[in-house]
Amino acid sequence: MGADRSxxxxxxxxxxxxxxxxxxTFLVIGPILWLFGYILWHGLPQMSxxxxxxxPRAIDAGGGIYPAIVGTLYLMVGxxxxxxxxxxxxAIYLTEYAGRSRLVRLVHLAIVNLAGVPSIVHGLFGLGFxxxxxxxxxxxxxxxxxxxxxxxxxxxxxxxxxxxxxLPIVITATEEALLAVPAAFREAxxxxxxxxxxxxxxxxxxxxxxxxxxxxxxxxxxxxxxxxPVMITCxxxxxxxxxxxxxxxxxxxxxxxxxxxxxxxxxxxxxxxGIALVLVGLVFMINIxxxxxxxxxxxxxxx
Amino acid sequence: MGQAFGLxxxxxxxxxxxxxxxxxxxxxPGSSSTARLGPTSAASLQxxxxxxxxxxxxxxxxxxxxxxRAATVTVTGGGSNTGIMALIHGGADICNSSRPIxxxxxAAARARGVEPTEFxxxxxxxxxxxxxxxxxxxxxxxxxxxxxxxxxTNWRELGGHDEAIVIxxxxxxxxxxxxxxxxxxxxxxxxxxxxxxxxxxxxxxxxAQDRGGIGYVGIGYVSDQVRIIRLxxxxxxxxxAPNARNVRNGTYPLARPLFEYAAGDPTKIERxxxxxxxxxxxxxxxxxxGFVPVRWSGG
Amino acid sequence: MASILLVLLILAFVLREAAPLLRTYSLGxxxxxxxxxxxxxxPAGPEFGLLPNLWGSVLVTAGxxxxxxxxxxxxAVFIGEIxxxxxxxxxxxxxxxxxxxxxxxxxxxxxxxxSPLVKAVFDLDTGKSAMVGSIMLAFMAxxxxxxxxxDAIAAVPRAYRDGxxxxxxxxxxxxxxxxxxxxxxxxxxxxxxxxxxxxxxxxVxxxxxxxxGVLPDHGLWxxxxxxxxxxxxxxxxxxxxxxxxxxxxxxxxxxxxxLFVITVSLxxxxxxxxxxxxxxTLQ
Numbered sequence: 001m002g003a004d005r006s007x008x009x010x011x012x013x014x015x016x017x018x019x020x021x022x023x024x025t026f027l028v029i030g031p032i033l034w035l036f037g038y039i040l041w042h043g044l045p046q047m048s049x050x051x052x053x054x055x056p057r058a059i060d061a062g063g064g065i066y067p068a069i070v071g072t073l074y075l076m077v078g079x080x081x082x083x084x085x086x087x088x089x090x091a092i093y094l095t096e097y098a099g100r101s102r103l104v105r106l107v108h109l110a111i112v113n114l115a116g117v118p119s120i121v122h123g124l125f126g127l128g129f130x131x132x133x134x135x136x137x138x139x140x141x142x143x144x145x146x147x148x149x150x151x152x153x154x155x156x157x158x159x160x161x162x163x164x165x166x167l168p169i170v171i172t173a174t175e176e177a178l179l180a181v182p183a184a185f186r187e188a189x190x191x192x193x194x195x196x197x198x199x200x201x202x203x204x205x206x207x208x209x210x211x212x213x214x215x216x217x218x219x220x221x222x223x224x225x226x227x228x229p230v231m232i233t234c235x236x237x238x239x240x241x242x243x244x245x246x247x248x249x250x251x252x253x254x255x256x257x258x259x260x261x262x263x264x265x266x267x268x269x270x271x272x273x274g275i276a277l278v279l280v281g282l283v284f285m286i287n288i289x290x291x292x293x294x295x296x297x298x299x300x301x302x303x
Numbered sequence: 304m305g306q307a308f309g310l311x312x313x314x315x316x317x318x319x320x321x322x323x324x325x326x327x328x329x330x331x332p333g334s335s336s337t338a339r340l341g342p343t344s345a346a347s348l349q350x351x352x353x354x355x356x357x358x359x360x361x362x363x364x365x366x367x368x369x370x371x372r373a374a375t376v377t378v379t380g381g382g383s384n385t386g387i388m389a390l391i392h393g394g395a396d397i398c399n400s401s402r403p404i405x406x407x408x409x410a411a412a413r414a415r416g417v418e419p420t421e422f423x424x425x426x427x428x429x430x431x432x433x434x435x436x437x438x439x440x441x442x443x444x445x446x447x448x449x450x451x452x453x454x455x456t457n458w459r460e461l462g463g464h465d466e467a468i469v470i471x472x473x474x475x476x477x478x479x480x481x482x483x484x485x486x487x488x489x490x491x492x493x494x495x496x497x498x499x500x501x502x503x504x505x506x507x508x509x510x511a512q513d514r515g516g517i518g519y520v521g522i523g524y525v526s527d528q529v530r531i532i533r534l535x536x537x538x539x540x541x542x543x544a545p546n547a548r549n550v551r552n553g554t555y556p557l558a559r560p561l562f563e564y565a566a567g568d569p570t571k572i573e574r575x576x577x578x579x580x581x582x583x584x585x586x587x588x589x590x591x592x593g594f595v596p597v598r599w600s601g602g
Numbered sequence: 603m604a605s606i607l608l609v610l611l612i613l614a615f616v617l618r619e620a621a622p623l624l625r626t627y628s629l630g631x632x633x634x635x636x637x638x639x640x641x642x643x644x645p646a647g648p649e650f651g652l653l654p655n656l657w658g659s660v661l662v663t664a665g666x667x668x669x670x671x672x673x674x675x676x677x678a679v680f681i682g683e684i685x686x687x688x689x690x691x692x693x694x695x696x697x698x699x700x701x702x703x704x705x706x707x708x709x710x711x712x713x714x715x716x717s718p719l720v721k722a723v724f725d726l727d728t729g730k731s732a733m734v735g736s737i738m739l740a741f742m743a744x745x746x747x748x749x750x751x752x753d754a755i756a757a758v759p760r761a762y763r764d765g766x767x768x769x770x771x772x773x774x775x776x777x778x779x780x781x782x783x784x785x786x787x788x789x790x791x792x793x794x795x796x797x798x799x800x801x802x803x804x805x806v807x808x809x810x811x812x813x814x815g816v817l818p819d820h821g822l823w824x825x826x827x828x829x830x831x832x833x834x835x836x837x838x839x840x841x842x843x844x845x846x847x848x849x850x851x852x853x854x855x856x857x858x859x860x861l862f863v864i865t866v867s868l869x870x871x872x873x874x875x876x877x878x879x880x881x882x883t884l885q
Contacts, residue, residue, distance in 0.1 A: 014774035024676030110606040116869040118802025124858040125612045128619040225704030228804040237380045254706045263502040276707045287702045382843035469728045475641045476843035490643045498812040513728045
């Protein structure tokens with residue numbers, strides 16, 4: 001009898017516990033859906049061809065967001081162009097050359113920490129190092145310019161700063177992809193008399209490429225949405241024209257959203273939500289592309 | 304190898320897409336677009352500085368390039384500090400400032416061979432705004448100081464409702480923050496409880512929401528969701544509203560000039576810009592945005 | 603290699619830019635300072651006190667973890683142990699998608715929608731408060747804690763669960779007394795990374811916490827329902843407008859050093875915890 005009752009009680013406890021956990025889970029999912037819904041509901045009416053294709057107007061930051069979209073695209077391309085070679089190089093070194101030493105452990109720790117550095121600290125670093133030290137140095141000692149050419153916030157330093165921000169993402173994804181290539185591939189190649197570098201270049205890297213691509217896309221997605229680092233190193237609050245060179249500032253979607261939410265007198269929620277919708281939509285599309293690339297890579301793997 | 308090519312093609316494609324998009328960035332005819340692509344020409348103007356002036360300068364810029372087709376004008380904010388630094392170091396042709404340049408800054412500029420030339424391009428009244436439900440209609444400067452230094456913390460103490468005072472201020476780096484600190488707080492500290500908000504429009508939005516809210520903003524930022532407080536210099540003087548007339552006749556205590564500085568003698572394009580800004584078109588825009596014109600009051 | 607160099611370079615440069623502050627402003631005054639008035643005119647100012655910034659960061663972060671932790675753990679358990687395959691395939695990507703939302707978009711929704719709502723519900727003096735900051739940061743901490751915890755739960759060997767069921771325990775008893783304790787190191791790591799994410803977040807706190815440099819003097823609830831100033835908020839709001847090379851500029855880098863030290867410590871703790879977790883093999 002006693003045992004039966006305790007079993008019944010345990011069952012009841014389980015039912016309550018699962019109920020509570022289920023409820024808490026939907027307390028998470030509910031606000032997430034509400035958040036997406038809010039942006040979609042208020043932002044959709046703002047969507048129009050001219051919103052995407054026109055430069056902003058000054059008086060209420062109305063008009064369109066064309067320069068911000070283009071600025072963000074520039075930033076995505078430039079950032080990945082810097083981060084990808086560095087990231088792939090680092091990952092190849094770690095997986096193919098470095099072995100399992102204490103140094104590797106240290107490097108991994110450094111990568112984890114680099115990923116954890118707050119983005120605003122990256123911004124400070126970008127300002128102190130890239131803008132003032134490197135850029136200011138070029139102006140002073142190379143160009144001997146009397147007005148800032150590179151020693152000011154601009155696209156190039158935005159690329160560099162964001163490349164540092166996304167480097168851990170690219171390295172980690174590349175490393176995972178390289179590790180997933182079976183050792184037998186390498187052994188076969190080395191057995192045929194290929195050098196280590198030839199093996200990496202001709203065998204390992206091509207086999208790992210879809211995984212590398214996933215990392216690159218994830219990195220681009222992160223670069224598109226970051227605000228704090230570019231706010232200090234690259235973004236212009238209002239610039240109706242497009243940047244003319246790498247040493248020009250650019251409008252960017254995330255910073256434009258911040259600007260329109262906080263700085264513009266009497267903005268409409270529809271305008272703000274419209275910018276948010278374009279930004280969030282862009283980032284989502286990039287991330288979904290990454291997931292698709294990963295799934296495809298896994299399916300195509302034949303070993 | 305096929306995969307390798309795939310990646311390269313993707314990257315090139317992305318690059319191409321970005322370039323392609325930018326390639327067709329022609330301003331649509333009939334729009335108020337000011338986009339000008341092409342190499343930097345002599346007729347390009349970099350304007351930087353005060354956030355109070357940034358809105359005004361952007362509207363100026365849009366109208367200016369409509370009548371001066373060859374010119375490109377880029378306006379960025381960043382605050383008066385940033386603008387003046389940029390002027391000294393050559394990062395801007397014209398700097399917007401909501402405060403006069405400091406002697407130390409003039410000295411720094413001269414050390415680099417730059418002689419800042421000052422122009423008063425508009426006047427501004429700093430309006431004190433409260434929640435529309437607040438029964439208080441006017442305050443003395445001394446009361447204002449006691450509010451912003453938290454010597455009084457409830458509206459009841461000033462004859463209003465029993466409502467905690469919520470102080471709304473600009474960020475520490477804003478020219479307006481410094482102006483208010485000098486002219487109202489006698490350079491004392493703001494209360495630690497003061498909200499430091501990134502812009503004047505945030506102050507207006509907050510005050511419109513908080514029944515106990517009070518804040519200071521340039522007159523151009525006031526909306527009908529907040530109520531303007533009239534100010535008295537002291538208990539014996541009349542209560543004065545911030546408007547164009549009271550700024551011109553000098554009776555409103557928190558009026559201030561807004562400046563543009565050029566580096567040395569204005570060049571041709573800078574001269575054209577400043578003449579236009581000080582002219583009827585520029586000053587009409589000043590009035591339209593709620594600031595006080597320095598000339599051409601428009602009757 | 604490059605990443606070690608990069609981390610050291612970041613630390614070195616932030617330190618290099620910060621250090622000259624100490625020539626004119628003592629470390630004690632910075633670390634123990636109770637006021638942040640970087641533009642206060644002489645003779646009193648300027649004042650670069652760390653404490654109000656640190657207090658705000660700690661309060662907002664603690665609040666966000668208090669909100670996020672039960673929710674995230676429940677979600678992890680639900681996804682990992684309770685939900686059917688179909689539901690899991692919907693829930694997991696939804697939460698991962700939340701992790702990719704740019705923080706400035708969260709700040710926008712916080713400013714425009716959540717802040718007035720919280721003000722009305724709790725009848726606050728102002729919508730700009732630590733509480734709204736915590737709620738919005740919880741949106742960022744939940745995915746971090748939930749996904750890492752779920753990984754840890756999934757990594758607990760199946761035999762543990764089977765053994766518990768074979769002894770006559772219910773599934774819940776198995777989860778509570780066997781699976782969760784076994785996954786604890788991973789969960790701790792998730793919490794540490796969640797804390798790191800929350801304390802390092804900038805845009806959300808600039809937009810919703812009100813940036814008032816207060817210290818607690820009316821109790822915890824009062825502080826939580828009023829405005830605070832955070833380390834990241836101060837840097838983000840002021841770094842744009844500060845004169846390069848001046849004491850104020852250096853003080854902002856000093857705040858950056860403090861933030862760097864905090865987040866690196868959190869990461870090291872998380873890393874240690876993760877290394878005690880039995881690793882799942884790469885699939």
